[in-house]
Amino acid sequence: MTATANTAMSKAEEREARRRAKRLKRFDSPWMNPKLLWGAGILIGILLFGFFGRLLWDPELVFIGSAPLNLPPLGFENLRGDGGSTAHPLGTQSSGRDILALLIVGAPNTLFIGVIASLIGMAIGIVLGFSAGFIGGRTDDVIRVIADVMITIPPLMVLIVFQTSIGEIGIVMMGVLLSGFMWQSPTRLIRAQVLSMRESGYVRMARLSGASTFDIMFKEMLPNLVPYLFGSFIAIATTAIVTAVGLETLGLGPQRVPTLGRVIYEAIDSAALLRNMWWWWGIPTALLATMFIGLLLVNLGLDEVANPKLRKV
DSSP states (O other): OHHHHHHHHHHHHHHHHHHHHHHHHHTSSGGGOHHHHHHHHHHHHHHHHHHHHHHHSOGGGGSTTSSOSSOOOTTOBOTTOOBOBTTBTTOBOTTSOBHHHHHHHHHHHHHHHHHHHHHHHHHHHHHHHHIIIIIOHHHHHHHHHHHHHHTTSOHHHHHHHHHHHHOOOOHHHHHHHHHTTTSHHHHHHHHHHHHHHTTSHHHHHHHHTTOOHHHIIIIIIGGGGHHHHHHHHHHHHHHHHHHHHHHHHTTOSOSSSOOHHHHHHHHHHTTTTTTTOHHHHHHHHHHHHHHHHHHHHHHHHHHHHHOGGGOOO
């Protein structure tokens, strides 16, 4: 009996060891964690939806009067009893625009605004954060004070005043304007990381070897911050998209180019809620929520890459 029990225990221990080995193998590459993969898959799916949608669907249907008015999605009826059409499977809105075409063109545009704002904001944040953390002294004081002051300014209110004074803007200009309020957070994050890294052994060795300040900051220290930088990039892109959608739902932002925020604004402005035209505002809102879920999952996945303590074994 004892030998049988010992054999059963040893087999159970072997199975448990194999399960542990599988779980450990999953994180041999932390970049392959499920959150990051799912989030990246959602975002890539949205981009592919926009790319292949232009090939498989007529993007000209985003123009006013290109489709019948107020058609519901396929399989539904509007208040007048009109049914959906296969020619416009997601319905149309009051000015004769196809909802599917608006999503195909508008979703990548919304992501593009966030990417532009995040790229410029991250570039500024990297330069200022490394300068403040590594050089220190008065440089650190000036940069830190400016970042602390700017981070207290509500970007939405400033952008509302700014855009009402300059008039219509495009997608690129929208991203550039938003980037002016997106560099403070990465500057503070990078500064804190550089302060903890500048006294490490490899940095001291680089100094002793006569490496320049630029080489130490951007060739020695920067590669070690890649996971943090990616995470900060995604966080900035999310904030930029939220701010852009907020502006667009107020009637500001790009007006000649479809975006998800602009579609929602037009639905609100045309009283789609009162007219029971749920597809006009509901479908773009659902796609926008999916986009934010994808960005959130990518951010959580990058946190696991940067912080080993978050990886569940």
